[in-house]
Amino acid sequence: MMRKKLLLLLLCFVSFHETIVVFAVQRPVLSPISSPFCPGSEEHRRMSLSKKMLIALSVACSSLGVIIASLFCLWICYKKNSLKPLKNNANSSVYEDGFQGGFCFIYGLQDTCRSYQQVSSSNILGIGGFGCVYKAQIVDGSYAAVKKLECSSHDAEQEFQNEVDLLSNFKHPNIISLLNFSSYNETRFIVYELMQNGSLETQLHGKRTKKLSSFNLSQRRMKVAMDIVRGLVYLHEHCNPPVIHRDLKSSNILLDSDFNAKLSDFGLAVTDAAQNKNNLKLSGTLGYLAPEYLLDGKLTDKSDVYAFGIMLLELLLGRKPVEKLAPAQYISIITWAMPKLIDRTQLPNIVDPVIKNTMDLKHLYQVAAVAVLCATGTKLSSVDNRCSPLPYSSCSYGAQRDLKSWKNCSPLTRKAKTYLVQS
Known part of the structure; x- marks a missing residue:
């Protein structure tokens, strides 16, 4: 809902901007009697036209900058709204509106891991029922374990939600720590602390x-x-x-x-x-x-x-x-x-x-x-x-x-x- 309102506001702004530019560059209609009786009227018209063109270009450039800034803000809002904090509630869900979007993958995983390519077969730590666990380097230079789940079934999706919901509320030295989680289409990612000696x-x-x-x-x-x-x-x-x-x-x-x-x-x-x-x-x-x-x-x-x-x-x-x-x-x-x-x-x-x-x-x-x-x-x-x-x-x-x-x-x-x- 938030994204729809922002998009509508942006479209209205673009339409208003186009109206201003068209109005600014439109040549004024001069009186037909002004030309023969005003010797400097032609030069005056040229100077006025140059000024108006300059004003129009300034308005267009500034408006374009505002549009780009608005798009960037919209993108940031989209990412932040894609990943909501979890609630300590048995009925709560890890999903909010927009969680399925592709930006969530960038926000969740690539902000944690250095590159998506690290989640590849060469870095496999283990294989489970619904996916694999990979070793990946995170942004601070240390390493983490990334579980990649293919949630094409309801059971797999439920397990992902359940694990993230529980681990986000656990805090104990003998329980694995959750660092991050992410989603991309039907693929889910859970990032844990790396356990060097395996299972x-x-x-x-x-x-x-x-x-x-x-x-x-x-x-x-x-x-x-x-x-x-x-x-x-x-x-x-x-x-x-x-x-x-x-x-x-x-x-x-x-x-x-x-x-x-x-x-x-x-x-x-x-x-x-x-x-x-x-x-x-x-x-x-x-x-x-x-x-x-x-x-x-x-x-x-x-x-x-x-x-x-x-x-x-x-x-x-x-x-x-x-x-x-x-x-x-x-x-x-x-x-x-x-x-x-x-x-x-x-x-x-x-x-x-x-x-x-x-x-x-x-x-x-x-x-x-x-x-x-x-x-x-x-x-x-x-x-x-x-x-x-x-x-x-x-x-x-x-x-x-x-x-x-x-x-x-x-x-x-x-x-x-x-x-x-x-x-």
């Missing part, structure tokens, strides 16, 4: 190289586990309303240059209030889906806790959440590991060999107990016993802590420590 999935299941050798310490892996816990507790307990990630997995845990872990990819995330009102379709990744959610669609924050338990097993055992045994046969990590996790004699034999010698047995038993408790969900009746991982993860991570302090911990922690002291 947890790459570190655990990528090719074993010298580059990944720095992740072969149990202390570093447990630090990553605690970072994930802190991010989850922020979502579940400090956001209002609480947020359920719904797609927590190792590929969505990103690591910076110091191996600090941050949760990312909030396209499928929902607020606790929203998921109670809407019938959400089953979404997530095989191997990380909690049984109660997979069987009857019951989604709570315990679903994220289950996924954390699976990732804790990945960190401990070095195995993928689902392993392929044969062309058409698969087995989940929880099915394979559960009998061995509850047997102290077998547990040391299934630990990831690269961290086996960096972890004492007491610490190993504690971490295994936490993983079992988080992933205890084979029966729906046990879901209520699966609670926030922070209390018992913090207790289990500190191997030096005295087990006699169990009375101050949650019931779930006491269950874990009861398991730990059993022979």
Whole structure:
């Protein structure tokens, strides 16, 4: 609406300007008797005509300058109105009138990144369901990650809006930071801080190289586990309303240059209030889906806790959440590991060999107990016993802590420590 008013005003101004110019250059109609009786009339007419032409040119040039300035102002207003600030409201939308315009792409992405050409195949960091993530240099000389989404479907568009809306309101050291976002036709761009060490999935299941050798310490892996816990507790307990990630997995845990872990990819995330009102379709990744959610669609924050338990097993055992045994046969990590996790004699034999010698047995038993408790969900009746991982993860991570302090911990922690002291 703002743009229509500006355009109408500009057209009226141009029409008025043309009228002035035509009036200024129009030759005056002289009286036929003025010529024979006024000897200097011809010279006077020439001087008057020159002055009028000069005035007309001055008016035309100044008017042209005003038109150009008006067009520039119109262009600036168009860009600024193309990208509205987000509201902290579950019903708000990241779109306002004009967001679909091409200028928004220039305003959003090229003001952040040095060039559009950086978003090319040579700079790919990863590939997801709806697009790719690229490495790009931003205007201050540092680097960022740019996710390029092709939003030709309603689901892709909804995920883009959801992620931008949530990330714009998050502020936590273990949640990925949103730097900018943009739109161009059906293509969407989200600009994040760059995480130099990639994803947890790459570190655990990528090719074993010298580059990944720095992740072969149990202390570093447990630090990553605690970072994930802190991010989850922020979502579940400090956001209002609480947020359920719904797609927590190792590929969505990103690591910076110091191996600090941050949760990312909030396209499928929902607020606790929203998921109670809407019938959400089953979404997530095989191997990380909690049984109660997979069987009857019951989604709570315990679903994220289950996924954390699976990732804790990945960190401990070095195995993928689902392993392929044969062309058409698969087995989940929880099915394979559960009998061995509850047997102290077998547990040391299934630990990831690269961290086996960096972890004492007491610490190993504690971490295994936490993983079992988080992933205890084979029966729906046990879901209520699966609670926030922070209390018992913090207790289990500190191997030096005295087990006699169990009375101050949650019931779930006491269950874990009861398991730990059993022979």
